[in-house]
Amino acid sequence: xxxxxxxxxxxxxxxxxxxxxxxxxxxxxxxxxxxxxxxxxxxxxxxxxxxxxxxxxxxxxxxxxxxxxxxxxxxxxxxxxxxxxxxxxxxxxxxxxxxxxxxx
Amino acid sequence: xxxxxxxxxxxxxxxxxxxxxxxxxxxxxxxxxxxxxxxxxxxxxxxxxxxxxxxxxxxxxxxxxxxxxxxxxxxxxxxxxxxxxxxxxxxxxxxxxxxxxxxx
Amino acid sequence: xxxxxxxxxxxxxxxxxxxxxxxxxxxxxxxxxxxxxxxxxxxxxxxxxxxxxxxxxxxxxxxxxxxxxxxxxxxxxxxxxxxxxxxxxxxxxxxxxxxxxxxx
Amino acid sequence: xxxxxxxxxxxxxxxxxxxxxxxxxxxxxxxxxxxxxxxxxxxxxxxxxxxxxxxxxxxxxxxxxxxxxxxxxxxxxxxxxxxxxxxxxxxxxxxxxxxxxxxx
Amino acid sequence: xxxxxxxxxxxxxxxxxxxxxxxxxxxxxxxxxxxxxxxxxxxxxxxxxxxxxxxxxxxxxxxxxxxxxxxxxxxxxxxxxxxxxxxxxxxxxxxxxxxxxxxx
Numbered sequence: 001x002x003x004x005x006x007x008x009x010x011x012x013x014x015x016x017x018x019x020x021x022x023x024x025x026x027x028x029x030x031x032x033x034x035x036x037x038x039x040x041x042x043x044x045x046x047x048x049x050x051x052x053x054x055x056x057x058x059x060x061x062x063x064x065x066x067x068x069x070x071x072x073x074x075x076x077x078x079x080x081x082x083x084x085x086x087x088x089x090x091x092x093x094x095x096x097x098x099x100x101x102x103x104x
Numbered sequence: 105x106x107x108x109x110x111x112x113x114x115x116x117x118x119x120x121x122x123x124x125x126x127x128x129x130x131x132x133x134x135x136x137x138x139x140x141x142x143x144x145x146x147x148x149x150x151x152x153x154x155x156x157x158x159x160x161x162x163x164x165x166x167x168x169x170x171x172x173x174x175x176x177x178x179x180x181x182x183x184x185x186x187x188x189x190x191x192x193x194x195x196x197x198x199x200x201x202x203x204x205x206x207x208x
Numbered sequence: 209x210x211x212x213x214x215x216x217x218x219x220x221x222x223x224x225x226x227x228x229x230x231x232x233x234x235x236x237x238x239x240x241x242x243x244x245x246x247x248x249x250x251x252x253x254x255x256x257x258x259x260x261x262x263x264x265x266x267x268x269x270x271x272x273x274x275x276x277x278x279x280x281x282x283x284x285x286x287x288x289x290x291x292x293x294x295x296x297x298x299x300x301x302x303x304x305x306x307x308x309x310x311x312x
Numbered sequence: 313x314x315x316x317x318x319x320x321x322x323x324x325x326x327x328x329x330x331x332x333x334x335x336x337x338x339x340x341x342x343x344x345x346x347x348x349x350x351x352x353x354x355x356x357x358x359x360x361x362x363x364x365x366x367x368x369x370x371x372x373x374x375x376x377x378x379x380x381x382x383x384x385x386x387x388x389x390x391x392x393x394x395x396x397x398x399x400x401x402x403x404x405x406x407x408x409x410x411x412x413x414x415x416x
Numbered sequence: 417x418x419x420x421x422x423x424x425x426x427x428x429x430x431x432x433x434x435x436x437x438x439x440x441x442x443x444x445x446x447x448x449x450x451x452x453x454x455x456x457x458x459x460x461x462x463x464x465x466x467x468x469x470x471x472x473x474x475x476x477x478x479x480x481x482x483x484x485x486x487x488x489x490x491x492x493x494x495x496x497x498x499x500x501x502x503x504x505x506x507x508x509x510x511x512x513x514x515x516x517x518x519x520x
Contacts (some may be wrong), residue, residue, distance in 0.1 A: 001336075001360040001394055003322070007141065008153060008197035010107070012166055015178045015190030024105075024190075025164070028136070030339070033357035037319065038236075046135035048105040048166060053326060059196060062324055062336070062360060064391045066484075067171045067379045071391035072328045079168045079175035079189050082105055085391050086327030086336075093320035093338060094369060099189060111245065112212070112301035119294030120280045128209075128270070128294075130301060132240070150239035152209040152270060159304060171275045171379075171483075177245060181271045183279035183293050186209055206237055215453065218419070220478055221504030222469060224488045232417075232502075234509060236448070238467035254447035256417040256478060263508060275379075275483045287480045287487035287501050290417055301491070313440075313464040313498055315426070321476070343462035349423065360484035365430060374428055374440070374464060376495045379483045383495035384432045397435055397495050398428030405442060406473060 002029045003040065003088060006059045008019060010048055016079055021084060025084065027053045027063060039098050040091065050075055051084035060088040106133045107144065107192060110163045114152055120183055127189060129155045129188065131167060144195065144203050153186035154179055164192040164203060211296060212237045214267045218256055224287055233259045234294065235271060236252065240301060248299065248307050256289035258283055268307060269298040313351065315343045315400060318371045322360055328391055329392065334342045339375060344405060352403065352411050361394035362387055372400040372411060418445045419456065419504060422475045424466055432495055441467045441500065443479060448509060456507065456515050465498035466491055476504040476515060 008082035027047050030040040052074035056081040061084045069083040108131035131151050134144040156178035165188045173187040195203040212235035220307040235255050260282035269292045277291040298309040316339035342352040364386035373396045381395040403411040420443035443463050446456040468490035477500045485499040507515040
């Protein structure tokens, strides 16, 4: 999985039938800042993921990719390759808090 | 998933039997422009995807990759790893419209 | 899927039993030339793919990756992650022919 | 699979129900130093993996990605794409020990 | 699949139970040298793969990734994403032998 920040959303009216009613988020993967590893920094990449958890813009989420994206109750048998499986509360690196939801 | 622009099409007469009749599109993944995140920009990569939705050149589409590409009614059991699952109407980033089908 | 040019072949006598008799091609993925998008250019990457279609060196082929590589009659249940699913006749980008088999 | 160093952990209270109770680690893939191949060096990438083995910060672990991440007793049917399958004791390259758990 | 050179091995005593007894190799993917395509050159990447074929350091092998890594008799249902499916005897590019096991 990877940590991503929710940056937006996508509207698609014409789509595969089974996709009706599933919210599509624009998410950007984050990684640890390479030098000091003291913060999360954006990777510049852009993914679209289905969100069964109701996360909003600015939230940091956990994204699962591949066939396992179909392994949540809401996404069974969907033609998708990425899903939000959790909202990140905090990330700790070597005893240091590099992200906390309450602070952001 | 990722957002891509339909840039062309591929013709292949000699192919695995089950692929007969399935339209093959050339698509180019797009990502958010890295500095201001105010527009979609091309990544320079090239993928071929099956299109069960009848999209045309210039359309922005949602591409699903991997085994889930076989999870639409039209692509069941096909030897494919990428499929169009939706036509993008609009993309919103932090309350701003960065793409709208009607404008393009 | 991606478009690739067949550049060579691999011989492997010691192999997993089920792989006996399956031709192994060296293929190089191609993408659209980034500036003018008027031709296909090599990516410099190297893949090995099983070929059930009898393509030869210099041919442009369509490669399917992942579990779907097992979804052709000849490759069912094989331990492979890439297969040739079609021989490319032509590629059109924005109404322009950027590759035609007869021309090459 | 790839070798990674455990650098931290993630807390996510709101998540897909089946994920409750599964520890989420932040891991960083390592590769062989390119010139002399005499040591393992960080790649700068960041992954989140489920850990059924109880590894701790600083441990070097083996990460399995994709659908196979669901093939351990503790991760069956989970919506995950990465799992710790082993704790690395030692890595030998051309008869030389480039990593030993006891030394680190 | 890709061609890789076996560069070493990994020992992991604490691991998922089903992994007991499976040899873990360190392998480095190779690709065609980009200018003249007359030789195989290292990519600098590092993968760990299960080896059911008994290959040794210095051997060039074929690696299958993803769920298909579970499709050999020795790796059925294992939590792995890469397996050796063949030992490379020779690689021919445009009628030229760019690798031969006997020469190396």
